[in-house]
Amino acid sequence: MSRTGAGPAVAREWVLDRLLDGPLRPEDLRLRTTELGPLQPGEVLVRNEFMSVDPAIRLRMDRRRGGSGAYPEGEPMGAKAVGVVLDSAAAGVPVGARVVTFLGFRDVAVARADELEQVDDVVGVHPAENALTALGNPGLTAWVGLTLIARLEAGETLLVSSAAGGIGSLALQIGRLRGARVIGSAGTADKVRWLTEELGADAAFDYHAESPGAALDRLAPEGLDVYFDNTGGPLLEAAVPRMRRRGRIAHCGSVSGYDGGGSPLRIDDVARIVQNSVTLRGYLVDDHRDAWPRALEELRGWLTDGRLHAPHTILEGLDSVPEALSDVLRPAAAHRGKLLVRLN
Numbered sequence: 001m002s003r004t005g006a007g008p009a010v011a012r013e014w015v016l017d018r019l020l021d022g023p024l025r026p027e028d029l030r031l032r033t034t035e036l037g038p039l040q041p042g043e044v045l046v047r048n049e050f051m052s053v054d055p056a057i058r059l060r061m062d063r064r065r066g067g068s069g070a071y072p073e074g075e076p077m078g079a080k081a082v083g084v085v086l087d088s089a090a091a092g093v094p095v096g097a098r099v100v101t102f103l104g105f106r107d108v109a110v111a112r113a114d115e116l117e118q119v120d121d122v123v124g125v126h127p128a129e130n131a132l133t134a135l136g137n138p139g140l141t142a143w144v145g146l147t148l149i150a151r152l153e154a155g156e157t158l159l160v161s162s163a164a165g166g167i168g169s170l171a172l173q174i175g176r177l178r179g180a181r182v183i184g185s186a187g188t189a190d191k192v193r194w195l196t197e198e199l200g201a202d203a204a205f206d207y208h209a210e211s212p213g214a215a216l217d218r219l220a221p222e223g224l225d226v227y228f229d230n231t232g233g234p235l236l237e238a239a240v241p242r243m244r245r246r247g248r249i250a251h252c253g254s255v256s257g258y259d260g261g262g263s264p265l266r267i268d269d270v271a272r273i274v275q276n277s278v279t280l281r282g283y284l285v286d287d288h289r290d291a292w293p294r295a296l297e298e299l300r301g302w303l304t305d306g307r308l309h310a311p312h313t314i315l316e317g318l319d320s321v322p323e324a325l326s327d328v329l330r331p332a333a334a335h336r337g338k339l340l341v342r343l344n
């Protein structure tokens, strides 16, 4: 324990005054300044460096979510963030430690030591951003989806949707590292080029320029063994009838419907799932914590020897949070890789 009384006396933080009944607008968020009291035993003061901008934040902003899953109205919002401990009243979390908390949306935060994760070993070798990309939730989510849920094997054909996004760009690369033939979908021609020319996709298509079904018939005439689904909606509808026998769909998320508040998981051709013995399985990365050490070891090895890249886009400053949130929810979004906001 190394309490010093150091650090700022106030935090700037984004608040959601009312849960949303319709699409997100920038004015739905309010920036306020709050005084920070003295640290209580077991607490630390954290200076946030980066916040992870996740589409699923929008689900917690929705009135229909209700219960414990929704953000409390009039309170600061939460999201994964990495930062440095400025002051500590907690045994085992010294000043200077790198930590991941769920206290994004603010520049500094008071965190409980039992609700944070120390990541000094990760950022000792890699930049702090990686704790929110390849060596954090996105890397683990891509690894769990392909390894434990879809059980991807070498030589199989894999489709990844939102392949230029945070989780998709990692799933695409992990698919290649596992020896699969990988097809990516994305919302702009530039991203499609990036997927094939820089990330190593065997093929890619722009789902605005061509219907997903036509693109898959052209690029995977033999069908798909695995679909890593980040979007739900029309891409899922197109993939299901094109799954090969004993195909597997890892349903990671349904971003195409988040800002409408409803579920875009629509499958017209349910009979095909039976005829082809297709498995469609949703999952939460947090339910697979026992596998995280194995996943992190493999991800860290690939990163260290340069076979895996951790693509990300950084928007500068706490003030850019509303812009970042609306970007991550829209088709043909501007960011590539994981979207982060630099908070300090």
Ligand SMILES: NC(=O)c1ccc[n+]([C@@H]2O[C@H](COP(=O)([O-])OP(=O)(O)OC[C@H]3O[C@@H](n4cnc5c(N)ncnc54)[C@H](OP(=O)(O)O)[C@@H]3O)[C@@H](O)[C@H]2O)c1
Pocket (backbone or CB within 6 Å): 053, 054, 055, 056, 137, 138, 141, 162, 163, 164, 165, 166, 167, 168, 185, 186, 187, 188, 191, 230, 231, 233, 251, 252, 253, 254, 255, 256, 257, 283, 284, 285, 286, 327, 328, 329, 330, 331, 332, 333, 334, 335, 337, 338, 339
């Ligand atoms: N299962 C889990 O445990 C778990 C954990 C974390 C996240 N997730 C899920 O993983 C998915 C990806 O998250 P991420 O943080 O990596 O976000 P991301 O892919 O970096 O950003 C979202 C992307 O979705 C695409 N998009 C938006 N609207 C769309 C639409 N109508 N149709 C098709 N694509 C659309 C946009 O790219 P385009 O340019 O391609 O349109 C946008 O860049 C989300 O569904 C998220 O909820 C799941």
